[in-house]
Amino acid sequence: MFGLDIPLPEFWIAYFSLFWLLVGATATPVIFRHRGYSRLLGILIGAVIGLVCAVLFVVLLAALKPLADLLDRPLLGTLLSMVISAAVILVLLVRARRLVPEARYDTAGTRPATGGPHTPVTYSARVDQVDPNRQAWQAIRASVVVMLAALTLTPVVWMSMTAFKSYPDAVASPPKVAFDPTMEGIITLLTRRRQMTDEQKAVYAQNEDLNWADRVMLKSGQAILGQSDYVKRLRNSLIIASTSTVLSVTLGLLSAYAFSRFRIPGKGDLLFFILSTRMLPPVVVTIPIFLMYRQLGLYDTHAGLILLYTAFNLSFSVWLLKGFIDEIPKEYEEAALVDGYTRLQAFIRIVMPEAMTGIAATTVFCFIFAWNEYAFALMLTADKARTAPPHIPSMIGTGLVEWAAIAAGSLFFLIPVVIVTFALRKYLLRGVTFGAIRQG
Amino acid sequence: MAEIQLLQVEKKFGEVHAVKPMDLTVHDGEFVVLLGPSGCGKTTTLRMISGLETTTSGTILLNGRDVTWAHPSERDIAFVFQFFALYSHMTARQNIAFPLQAQGESKETVNQRVAEVSRLLQIEHILDARPGALSGGDQQRVALARALVRRPAAFLMDEPLGALDADFRETMRAEIKRLHIDNQATTVYVTHDQIEAMAMGDRIVVMSAAAVQQVGTPTEIYHDPASLFVARFIGSPGMNLVTGRYHGGQVHLPDCGAYTVPPQWIAPLNTAFGDDGDVILGFRPEAAQVTPQGALSATVYASDLHGSYTMLHLELCDQTIVHVRSSRQSSHPIGTAVQFDLDPAMVRFFDPATEAAIVPEVRA
Numbered sequence: 001m002f003g004l005d006i007p008l009p010e011f012w013i014a015y016f017s018l019f020w021l022l023v024g025a026t027a028t029p030v031i032f033r034h035r036g037y038s039r040l041l042g043i044l045i046g047a048v049i050g051l052v053c054a055v056l057f058v059v060l061l062a063a064l065k066p067l068a069d070l071l072d073r074p075l076l077g078t079l080l081s082m083v084i085s086a087a088v089i090l091v092l093l094v095r096a097r098r099l100v101p102e103a104r105y106d107t108a109g110t111r112p113a114t115g116g117p118h119t120p121v122t123y124s125a126r127v128d129q130v131d132p133n134r135q136a137w138q139a140i141r142a143s144v145v146v147m148l149a150a151l152t153l154t155p156v157v158w159m160s161m162t163a164f165k166s167y168p169d170a171v172a173s174p175p176k177v178a179f180d181p182t183m184e185g186i187i188t189l190l191t192r193r194r195q196m197t198d199e200q201k202a203v204y205a206q207n208e209d210l211n212w213a214d215r216v217m218l219k220s221g222q223a224i225l226g227q228s229d230y231v232k233r234l235r236n237s238l239i240i241a242s243t244s245t246v247l248s249v250t251l252g253l254l255s256a257y258a259f260s261r262f263r264i265p266g267k268g269d270l271l272f273f274i275l276s277t278r279m280l281p282p283v284v285v286t287i288p289i290f291l292m293y294r295q296l297g298l299y300d301t302h303a304g305l306i307l308l309y310t311a312f313n314l315s316f317s318v319w320l321l322k323g324f325i326d327e328i329p330k331e332y333e334e335a336a337l338v339d340g341y342t343r344l345q346a347f348i349r350i351v352m353p354e355a356m357t358g359i360a361a362t363t364v365f366c367f368i369f370a371w372n373e374y375a376f377a378l379m380l381t382a383d384k385a386r387t388a389p390p391h392i393p394s395m396i397g398t399g400l401v402e403w404a405a406i407a408a409g410s411l412f413f414l415i416p417v418v419i420v421t422f423a424l425r426k427y428l429l430r431g432v433t434f435g436a437i438r439q440g
Numbered sequence: 441m442a443e444i445q446l447l448q449v450e451k452k453f454g455e456v457h458a459v460k461p462m463d464l465t466v467h468d469g470e471f472v473v474l475l476g477p478s479g480c481g482k483t484t485t486l487r488m489i490s491g492l493e494t495t496t497s498g499t500i501l502l503n504g505r506d507v508t509w510a511h512p513s514e515r516d517i518a519f520v521f522q523f524f525a526l527y528s529h530m531t532a533r534q535n536i537a538f539p540l541q542a543q544g545e546s547k548e549t550v551n552q553r554v555a556e557v558s559r560l561l562q563i564e565h566i567l568d569a570r571p572g573a574l575s576g577g578d579q580q581r582v583a584l585a586r587a588l589v590r591r592p593a594a595f596l597m598d599e600p601l602g603a604l605d606a607d608f609r610e611t612m613r614a615e616i617k618r619l620h621i622d623n624q625a626t627t628v629y630v631t632h633d634q635i636e637a638m639a640m641g642d643r644i645v646v647m648s649a650a651a652v653q654q655v656g657t658p659t660e661i662y663h664d665p666a667s668l669f670v671a672r673f674i675g676s677p678g679m680n681l682v683t684g685r686y687h688g689g690q691v692h693l694p695d696c697g698a699y700t701v702p703p704q705w706i707a708p709l710n711t712a713f714g715d716d717g718d719v720i721l722g723f724r725p726e727a728a729q730v731t732p733q734g735a736l737s738a739t740v741y742a743s744d745l746h747g748s749y750t751m752l753h754l755e756l757c758d759q760t761i762v763h764v765r766s767s768r769q770s771s772h773p774i775g776t777a778v779q780f781d782l783d784p785a786m787v788r789f790f791d792p793a794t795e796a797a798i799v800p801e802v803r804a
Contacts, residue, residue, distance in 0.1 A: 331525035334492050337512040338519040339590065340542035353529040 016082060017054030019147045020089055024050025026139035049092050057085040156414070162407035170403040184220065185404025187213050189230050189395075189412070193222040230391065230409055237387040238416065240302055241370040244309035248366050249359060251310070252317025257351060259318070260325040261333075271322075274315045282312070286379045293380055300382045308380070309370040316369075317362045324358025325351065360427030367420050388413050442503045442516075442593035442626045443468045444489060449498035451484050458484045460651040461498060466594075469624040471617075473641035475631060477673070481650040482630045486596050489628060490519050502593065513542070518587035522599040524579045526571035532582045533558075533567040539590040557589045560619075576604050580612055584619070594626040601636065613639060634674050638662065646670050663724075664788065668795040671722050671788070677751075679722045680762040683792065686719040693721075695757040699735055702784035708800045712791060719798075720790040725751065727786035728764040730772070734779030738762070740772045754778065 024046035060081035068077035162170050164181040191213070196204060201221050207214075214224055259267060289308065290299070298304030328351060336346035352359070378390040392409050395402065421428075444466040451459040459481040466472045474482040487493035489500060491512035500508045507515050518539070526535050533554060540550045558564045561581045571579055580600060587595055600616070601609045617640055620627055631637055637644050638658045646653040646661060646669075654666040665671035671679040684691040689706050690698040699721065701709060713719065730752065738754035741761055745768070752764045752772060764780060772778060789798040 329523065329525065331521045331523060332527060334490075334512075335519060335521060335525040335527075335586075336538070336542075337492065338490055338515075338517060338596075339539035339586070340513040342511070342513065345542075350527055354527070356529075 015147070015151070016057050016085070018150075019143060020053035020057065020085065021047060021050035022143040022146060023089060023140050024048070024053070026143055027136040049089060052092070053085045053089040056088055057081050060084055159407045160411055162403055163411045165404050165407075167400075167402070167404060170407075183213070183216050185402070186408045187216055187224070188402055188405040189408045190228055191217075192225045192228050193217060194225055196221050196223055229386075230388070230395075230412075233386055233388045233391040234412060236302065236381075236385055237371060237389070237413075240305045240309065240385070240387060241367055241416075243302075244306045244313065244370045245363055245367040247306065247310040248313035248317045249321075249363050252314055252321050252362065253352075253355070253359065255314075256318050256321035256325050257347065260322050261330060271319070274318050277311070277315045283375055286375055289376070290379050299380060300384050300386075302385045304380060305377065305385055305387070308376055309373060313366040313369055317366055320362050320365070321355065321358050324355045324361075328354045357427045360424035364421055364424055364428070368417055371417055443501075444594060444626060444628065445499075445501040445504075446485075446489070447499040447501065449485070449488060449500060450496045451481070451488060451493065452496045457481075457650045459488070462652045464645060464652070464655065466626055466628055468626055471620050471627045471629065471640060471642045473629045473631060473637040473644045474647060475634060475637040475641075475644050475673075476647035476653075478632055480647045482632075482645075482647050483598055485647070486598055486628060486630050489594075490517055490596050491515050492519070516593045518590060518592040518595050520583050520587050520595065520597040520600045522602045524571070524583040524600075524603070526579055526582055526586075528571055531568050531570055532563065532574065532578075532585075535571065535582055536567075536585045536589050539586060543590070553589050554585075557585045560588070561585050561615075577608050577612060580604060581615075584616070588619070588623075592625075594628065597627065597629045599631055600629075601631075601633075609636075616640070634676070638674075646673065648673070663786070664797065665722075666797050668720065668790050671790070671797075675724060677725065677763045679724055679788070680728075680764075681790070682721045682756065682760055682762065683758075684719055684721055685717070686713050686789075687716050691719055691721050693736070693756065693758070696737060697735065699782070702787065704784075704800060705787070705789060705798075708798050709789060712789075712798050718792050720792050722788040722790055723782050723786060725763045725765040727783045728762070728780045729783070730764060730766050730770065730778050730780045732779055734781040736781070737777060737779050740774050740776050740778060742774060743772055752778075754780065 025043050027046065061077055064077040064080055158175075161177075161179070163185050164183070165176070165179050166182045166184055169176050169179040170185075198221075200223075201218070204223055205218060210218070217224055258264065259271060264270065293299040293304050298307070332350050332354065333343070333346040336350050337343065341349065372389060373387075374389040377387045381387065381390070388409070392406065392413065395406055395409060444464075446462060446464040448461040448463060449459065450461040451457070462485070464472075474485060476482045484493060488495050491507070491510060491514075495508055498508070499506055502515060502517075526532075527538070530538065536554050536557065537550050540553060545553070554567075555564075558567055561584060563578060563581045563585060566574060566578055566582075571582065574582065580603075583600070597616075601612050604612060613636060616629075619625075620640075629637075629640060638661075641658055643655060643657055644661050645655050648669050654661060654670045656664070656666075661670060661674055665674060665679065668681065671681060682693060684693045684699070686692075686701070686709055690700050692698045709719065736756075738756050740752060741755040742753040743766075744751050744753075747768075749768055750766050750770070752766050754762050754764055756762060766772070790796065791798060
């Protein structure tokens with residue numbers, strides 16, 4: 001990650017220039033629209049203001065550099081330039097609104113009456129009724145959010161780029177933004193290879209049945225021997241994370257339902273006991289569990305890790321789901337019971353759909369935990385059941401670090417989590433369907 | 441349709457009685473209202489009939505069949521909840537069809553029955569909306585439709601109008617009453633609103649402190665309350681209750697003179713108290729008339745105009761306030777002394793020791 005004190009002025013120049021441009025281009029049109037001008041003119045003027053500020057920022061940065069160097073605080077220059085250019089753009093935006101005369105051809109007074117009883121008033125038609133300052137602030141806030149998101153996503157983007165770089169590009173300094181994409185890193189990640197001498201290479205190249213991956217690797221003089229361990233690790237990760245997620249959500253849902261609906265002796269104590277399994281840092285129990293697993297034959301097995309992750313996630317899923325089920329009025333099931341359904345049917349047809357938000361949220365959290373878990377996986381697996389998290393750092397190994405392969409490994413590792421989260425995204429938005437029961 | 445019988449049905453939560461042993465028969469096609477203040481056990485009774493709550497002891501018969509331990513789904517009854525309990529993830533149509541799907545009805549039957557019931561309740565235009573998008577009244581209609589669609593043996597309703605706005609309640613009350621008249625379905629209806637109970641019930645079961653206080657038609661409950669509780673609870677304001685001493689065919693009110701007991705009450709009162717005993721005299725506001733010849737005297741404490749009549753609040757000598765209806769025209773300034781008389785047919789007597797009403801032998 002870039003820190004503010006890392007002397008990387010180019011990045012900040014690009015970043016903040018973009019930010020001022022964005023602010024100018026989003027906030028100004030609001031003001032101009034309000035004054036009755038076309039949106040395009042606003043965007044244009046906004047872009048100019050943004051550009052002025054971006055230039056100002058760059059100039060200030062250069063001008064303040066001696067001062068910053070003098071005080072030995074590289075951060076100071078950047079900060080000062082930021083503050084000053086921010087002040088200038090805000091003043092410009094507010095001033096601009098005051099200075100802009102009302103357009104004569106399209107003001108509220110002279111505008112032809114397009115409304116009336118037969119034209120429904122839409123929200124967008126009433127945009128002039130909203131305080132322009134408020135809208136401008138909203139635009140600025142949106143720009144900040146966009147830029148922050150961009151900043152957060154930079155490492156991910158950088159990682160994705162590195163995955164497609166060749167070795168020289170990956171280690172180039174200054175870092176290369178424009179490069180020739182290659183599949184080398186990905187192929188390196190997924191295969192085992194053998195380095196060939198020049199004669200071997202010549203013979204190898206004669207082969208008829210070389211596929212595109214073989215040809216890519218031939219350039220660096222390597223012959224593909226077979227699948228690498230990474231594929232196995234990723235498959236293990238997928239099996240273990242998804243099985244343990246399904247198990248902990250299913251078991252959690254059933255026990256949360258029981259805790260929420262039935263009178264269970266010692267309910268509070270039981271719930272606290274379930275929660276207390278979370279209070280111990282996992283690292284503390286790795287050694288005992290390692291010894292136990294070795295005795296039980298669970299060491300380096302899929303079942304072992306699934307069991308452990310399920311047990312670990314269960315406390316979390318019981319508590320989270322209990323909250324969600326508590327919110328479903330019990331009249332829902334009672335209505336279904338009276339209407340001729342059994343309790344199990346009522347549970348499946350009424351409780352589960354109503355608790356879908358909770359189930360989705362729990363699934364995402366459980367999956368992310370099981371997917372990312374490192375310490376137990378490192379201790380309790382060796383080869384057969386080893387998951388991706390302990391494997392990726394081991395790829396660094398000795399000698400030359402295959403950054404492209406590591407980046408590709410991390411990228412592939414990221415994809416399932418993204419898929420799960422996106423697939424359940426719709427349920428993560430709460431409160432859309434709540435409220436059919438009025439809580440008196 | 442169905443007849444519901446409760447025989448010595450009782451519910452205890454731990455050592456606390458939620459419902460003391462009660463007997464009740466709801467006849468086929470009858471509209472019975474369980475009425476009482478909150479926490480009196482009326483909802484628990486209803487839930488025991490539905491099977492959502494188990495009974496501690498006693499027997500529940502549905503058409504003569506013992507259903508005390510039957511699962512709710514085996515009882516063939518419909519329940520309308522106070523907060524409707526519509527499934528928010530289904531449209532109104534799916535909500536209404538849901539009970540039919542439990543019975544495994546064919547798709548055509550389901551569609552036809554949903555169409556029928558939604559025409560009856562005039563909710564055809566909102567069938568594809570989700571409950572969250574409906575107004576309170578429409579939600580209530582959908583909930584009613586879901587209960588009606590299955591043509592159950594009996595309807596149980598738990599304060600179905602409690603969640604609605606006051607003026608809309610009147611409309612829905614009439615709709616439910618009308619539905620009952622059209623379908624003649626056995627209905628048990630729980631409410632804490634005595635006006636609702638009087639307006640809707642064929643019979644009213646007044647409950648208080650986990651026990652049944654009185655079972656009777658609205659007229660009986662209003663005019664012949666069986667106990668002081670019922671006398672106070674029914675009517676707004678409730679029955680006027682004045683403590684006095686019965687002696688020699690008269691009720692002597694402390695310092696206020698005496699009220700001569702109507703002849704038909706002398707025998708029962710003599711049986712109850714001998715010739716001398718404390719008694720509570722009860723009368724409805726409309727049983728009193730302010731006339732110069734009245735036997736009882738009081739001073740005007742306050743008077744409110746209710747539109748069609750004036751409610752006078754009169755202070756007796758022992759500082760008891762009684763409420764008396766008087767005509768709209770008559771004016772009684774505050775502080776003036778007035779005389780009033782009671783309609784002999786509308787006075788009732790209670791025993792302060794047992795809190796029960798004195799019953800004339802003719803009716804007993």
